[in-house]
Amino acid sequence: MALGFDQLNVGDSLQPLVKGPLEKSQFVAYGQAAMDANPIHTDDEFARQSGYESVFAQGMLSMGFLGQMLVANAGAGNVRRFKVRFTKITWPGETITCRGVVTRKYEENGQKLVDCDVHTETESGERRIEGSATLILE
Amino acid sequence: MGAAAGDPDLFLALDLNYASLLHAEQEFEWSRPLVAGEKVTITGRVGDMWEKQGKSGTLDFVVLEQIARDANGETVYVARTTLISRRI
Numbered sequence: 001m002a003l004g005f006d007q008l009n010v011g012d013s014l015q016p017l018v019k020g021p022l023e024k025s026q027f028v029a030y031g032q033a034a035m036d037a038n039p040i041h042t043d044d045e046f047a048r049q050s051g052y053e054s055v056f057a058q059g060m061l062s063m064g065f066l067g068q069m070l071v072a073n074a075g076a077g078n079v080r081r082f083k084v085r086f087t088k089i090t091w092p093g094e095t096i097t098c099r100g101v102v103t104r105k106y107e108e109n110g111q112k113l114v115d116c117d118v119h120t121e122t123e124s125g126e127r128r129i130e131g132s133a134t135l136i137l138e
Numbered sequence: 139m140g141a142a143a144g145d146p147d148l149f150l151a152l153d154l155n156y157a158s159l160l161h162a163e164q165e166f167e168w169s170r171p172l173v174a175g176e177k178v179t180i181t182g183r184v185g186d187m188w189e190k191q192g193k194s195g196t197l198d199f200v201v202l203e204q205i206a207r208d209a210n211g212e213t214v215y216v217a218r219t220t221l222i223s224r225r226i
Binding site for chain 1: 157160161162163164165166167168170171
């Protein structure tokens with residue numbers, strides 16, 4: 001059920017989405033789907049040789065999780081803009097919550113829009129990726 | 139960053155240090171939803187480039203921009219990928 005423009009105000013939270021615990025097999029599947037063959041996400045030995053304790057999630061996988069949260073809130077086809085910064089690494093075993101907060105509500109070219117700050121965080125509240133999005137609402 | 143990096147030839151021509159390559163930011167702007175079965179033409183370009191002195195040396199920032207246009211030449215989406223590479 002998509003959110004309504006009239007019911008939403010600046011400062012309101014979007015409906016969060018929880019993903020995980022993340023499994024290494026998800027990184028393999030995502031790498032194949034995205035044609036991202038970087039072994040740092042799929043080969044623990046390679047990751048250790050590169051200075052990491054294990055493989056870790058592709059940034060774009062986390063962006064996909066956030067995108068899934070945005071679509072669940074606004075409905076398919078209603079994400080107008082979406083930007084993220086890959087600030088921290090997301091590790092296997094972590095359970096990730098995708099969150100968004102409305103920062104602006106306005107109308108433009110006949111569309112009812114809300115801007116949101118979005119981020120992913122771990123169970124202990126550590127932020128992983130952060131960004132912003134613009135949603136079209138009815 | 140795989141497909142997000144867009145044009146492979148353009149990507150290789152940048153001659154970045156792949157071992158230190160970091161996908162720092164990603165942005166998408168959609169003019170309308172993509173419809174199953176339609177054909178879009180994607181063109182890529184280097185949108186911006188700059189360098190910054192970091193503790194471990196020079197960091198190169200590159201923004202790769204891809205524009206997808208439909209059969210009428212109208213923009214469907216614009217994607218921007220920001221990469222950071224530590225110069226060897």
